[in-house]
Amino acid sequence: MSDVAGVPTPDKTDDDFWTALSNLVEPPYREPVQDDAFTMDEHVHEAVRDLAERISTRLLAYRAAGKDPDPVLMAAPDVQLALLRALYEAKQSVDRLAESAATVAGRSGANYAQLGAAWGGIKRQSARLKWPHAVVRKSASESIPLHYAGGTAVVHHDADADAWWYTATAADQQEQESEPVHGSYAEAIAGATEFLLAHTTPGRPSPA
16 A cells, blocks of 8 residues: 555546646556466456357357357367467457557656566567557657557647647547647647547447
8 A cells, every 4th residue: 555655646627637647656556466367367268268159160050050058068179279269369459458558658658668567577678679669759849640449549749839639530430639738748648548448449348
């Protein structure tokens, strides 16, 4: 509890909300313990098994015959291959989500050393190679693309207004262009991210 005692928790309507949002909290997380790892395994297995049951030829045959597959069928070698295929898809999902998280963190102030530490303790150079566009040097006139939640946003700086704004196209093809009213890059990228999360692919839940 000592790590969270001094962390500010303003509401979004508070004047200092965006300032607090742009200041990186240290430490940014607590290290997961064994129970956390086991819980993650359970959630991943549940999601992967659901996909395996939907793509397994054997289980599809049972359903086509109007039968409910017995759980013991999961032990069949071909069903386990379907499970392995589903695990590969899970890995692909993790890689996509990791790139999104690294990009949002990096564009909002985290450096490659911090990204590497979060990704299992890899070196800064390795994190740079893994996510080469996550951390960028932002000049006042630079437009910076962001890919997140299946959509794309570009954050811009309006020199006349000395404010940030964004254009975004979400996964469901909804578009939004904000006014140049954001006082910082962090505030603009948060607004863009909020929009992209609210407009993911139809029928799919927004990322947590």
